[in-house]
Amino acid sequence: MTESAPAGPPAPPFRLSMLIYDRHYRSLTIQVVVFILLMLLVSWIVHNTVLNLARLGKDIDFSFLFNRAGYDIPQQLIPYTSDDTHLRAAMVGLLNTLYVSALGCATATVLGVVAGVLRLSKNWLIARLMTIYVEIFRNIPLLLWILIIYAALTEITPGPREYRGENARELFLGLIAPTNRYTAIPSIVAEHSPGALVIGRIEIPWLAIMGIAFFIAAIVLRRIVNARAQRIQNATGRRPTTWWINLALFVVPPAAMAVFFGLHLEVPELAGFNFKGGINVDNSLVALWLALSLYTGAFIAEIVRAGILAISKGQTEAAYALGLSPGWTMNLVILPQALRVIIPPLISQYLNLIKNSSLAVAVGYMDLRGTLGGTTVNQTGREMEGILLMMAIYLAISLTVSGVMNIYNNRVKLKER
Amino acid sequence: MKTTVFLGAAAVSALIAGAGFAAEGDTLAQVKARGELLCGVNPGLVGFASPDANGNWSGFDISFCKAVAAAVLGDASKVKYIPLTGQTRFTGLASGEVDLLARNSTWTFSRDTDLKLDFIGVNYYDGQGFMVPKSLGVSSAKELDGATICIQTGTTTELNLADYFKANNMTYQPVNIDSNSEGEQQYLAGACDAYTTDASGLAATRAAFANPGDHVILPEIISKEPLGPAVRHGDSNWADIARWTLYALIAAEEYGVTSANIEELAKSSQNPEVQRLLGTTDDLGKMIGLDKDWAKRAIAASGNYGEIFAATIGEQTPIGLARGLNAQWTQGGLMYAMPFR
């Protein structure tokens, strides 16, 4: 073996058999063979595809995306009518996918953390209930949950007509009307509206932009205030009270906006067949959102529980010894450490949720799969283009999310050595 | 050794590819070689296509599949029914999943041309209608402004609905549903004010309700829905076979040939058209690559057009559809078979 000898004898002359028996050459041989096989496979598939398409008189052409779509989409985040193009329909679908995924991830996280912590609760009943929740949702297919929740929403809630007439139902809190097709919630309307920012056909009200700007500003200011408090604490040993500043940062600007622009709630009202005014949140969205959150929440609960159990008991005892209450122990000692264990599997749960949102078709929620991969493909007959494009978009979403989450993970990861 | 592996791989792929090319041929040859007709059908629409507890399919569209199988293979039972949803039916046909699509599909321009389908005729003239609960107090589709409407995705009804409401300057909220049974569940639970689909489908759906009398089908028919079987574009002979099988069924009714008297008429009929149809005199079958008795077998499979209609969706069945537009042209309908000559 001459591999690692620094000044060994000169390499033996090359023989053909060395391609297999010499470790240096062998890996090269294997790679070349695999590469050739792969190329053969790819060219075979491409050849077949070309042949098949030619036989059917089809081609690969994405221009169908710019034709009139002709179908309506119940839930839309950007303006869309049946006169718009298939491309815009796909955009509406993509936004719907992202929308339900974002909602689902947020609630699933909350549910999961709560259920995971409560599962370890000393309260016998609560711990058992949470175990039942986790086991039931983890061991029954998601599709069933989506269908069941959708049907339950439809059957349990009243029709809009029951909010009218003699013994009409009252709106919940006088604001919200759950019906068997949507939940009517009030919208915020301004008396002196400053108008909207118009980009193409998308209108973003200035109020919303202002609200978001104030919110971001509040977060930044809060950081500055806390950093200052920390400095003072480090210097003098006494931390100034900051909670009221923090609270004011988040409360005062919206309140001021409300007074200045005359913001008020527009309560939904029954007009004709349906509620008008306010916002109607489709049951298909609610059902999908609930099912995704509950299902993923059960998995997250298990992850959280495992994360908490992974922290050694000494940590809890040390915290108790310092006189921290159980609540503070959880918040300051256990959870921050558990986060390290929790985040990597949490990322894959988020990715699963996004991918699972493609089951929306079961309840007729028009997501990317429902528009581009469903009706568009069906109306135009462009299944090759449509499905490949849809897969590419899903792949892009997944890679982006996992990329961003991995950056976050690297930041919270305990820096060792 | 490297070359050996490489050659081996090349040989294997060439073999597989070669096997593929060898199998290429026209649909008729494929069906005959397979000994089985692959028929794309609705996964479950009472009267048109539905399997029973033992997996035996029956219905209006099924009878057509059986007729074609009888004509081509000589055995009406040699059909494999492939259920296709509204969303997957055309891709299923285009990709060769099925030889024949008999799944109450509407014949439209773009489907016939852009989707590379060939519709071979119309076996049911339909139109899109609305069903509403009586308690809603609506008597015309024009009063549905602002209503919530249940609609099956991937169908022409989806497009017609958008057009109709737009043309009449009305708005609506669609509730998209995936299959007919989901739609019924949503409609009965009141999740939508109206349910829209082909009038025949509405009748079938309503017939199965616990209280059919509580629901009305509105008088407006908002579109033309000529439902017909379709085949892949580009195989004219196969299209001819399917088309003339359909005409044979329709013509049989016109000339009074039924599954009961077909044997007798084949021997004794003096009508030259019937003689040609049943292969007593001319050998029409040869021109489409079949034998003499093809039409006779097709008609014997489940009867002529009228018999099929009566047995599956006619007035004697729970669905109770009248012949209407689907009567023979001699009786004021649109069913008109091209001459067998």
Added chain:
Amino acid sequence: MSDANASPAYLRTEMLPSAAPPRRQEGLLGWLRENLFSGWLNSLLTVLSLVIIWSLIRHFWPWFAHSVWRANSLAECRQIITQTWGEGATGACFAVIRVRWHQYIFGFYPRAEYWRPILTLGLLFIALAPVLFSVNANIRRWVLAGGGLLCMVLLAVTASPDWTVVLVWALFAAALLLAEYAPMRLLMVTALYPVLAVWLLWGGSPWYPFMLLMGFAVGYGVSALVPRGVSALTGIAVTVLWWIFLAAPAASLATLILPLHLPVVQSSVFGGFLLSVVIGVSAIVLSLPLGILLALARQSNMFIIYSLAVVFIEFIRGVPLITLLFVALVLLKYFLPPQTHFDLILRVIIMVTLFAAAYMAEVIRGGLAALPKGQYEAADSLGLNYWQAQRLIILPQALKISIPGIVGTFIGVFKDTTLVGLINLYDPLKGISDVVRSEFTWKGIYWEPFIFTGAIFFVICFSMSRYSMYLERRLSREHR
């Protein structure tokens, strides 16, 4: 000073019995205080959950209590409910399960042949017994006994012929005996199982699968004859050549000599849980070796191999399963030579396998990464080559660590088999229910089938997850 040694006035010589704990800390009351009402927050939570449980029961109990099990149509069900509990009463109509349960289990599989899937299921238990990764013979006994019992019950309710009952009895008796005295012999069943199951389920002549197996035997035999260096490659080549050129003629010849035959069942009639289990089990079995290969490839330092594995794994994990199923349904046809026909179920199995393999690869990669580097170095220092090191040292340990994850993937794949309903197959959740509801008799039935299928899924997945937890506990003890 003087009384330094004096005895005290009183000295207790025996211990007092310990006093009883305060009333509020013992008995039911104590338990309640301790576990339900310790602190106001806990009390609040307890009361809240009791209210929720109560309202759930109040809502759903009448529906369950009024269930009807004997009726022939939904209309009849409704009539019975109205007659028994008065106008306006609601109740479940589980009669649909009673009448149509076989469809939810077997799909449209011919009734006379029900014993074949049942026998296949029984053999699955026998094949599983030796690979359950258990030193504990009790687990094996339980699995075998449970499987046997399940088969007996299924055979009884499907009214299968008597000889099948005898056959299953004999099989399980033999398996139990083997498991007691020579558990490793059961591995033979495990190895033969895939071929046996395919033959039992789809029928036809047994000689084709037999000749397929013979390929391995011939390849092994030839490889033993040629010199060591090229034995593996020669063996593989001979096996492939046998399959391509000799297997089919040999099988036809054998069929001529000894015509054994089971009625052919087409895969288009597969449905219900039969379909789920067939897709699930095949995907699971096939994805494990594929996943191991992918995981090793991803650890490889060969650039092309590594990047291929990464691209494949990330691609599959990046798209929803439903899009892959659509590829199976629609696009796969385009990728294959014109006019190639192969079964939708087979295509779906391929796609689900690829899907599962990508997830499996990540789980196993986790296991590989968890191994200390010393293990690799130790293997190298012994002079083992790559495959020897993997086979003897690395993989056994890595797989052991990843078992919980692997079982988790299994459960996920099994649940995901319900998605095939969206591409026109008769899955037990949506496909079969749509079929049942498309007939006049059961039109409009909605909840009952969902409850039935949901319950079966729960039982299967729950027992799998319990099993993985048991393994996890056992393994973690070993590592301590």
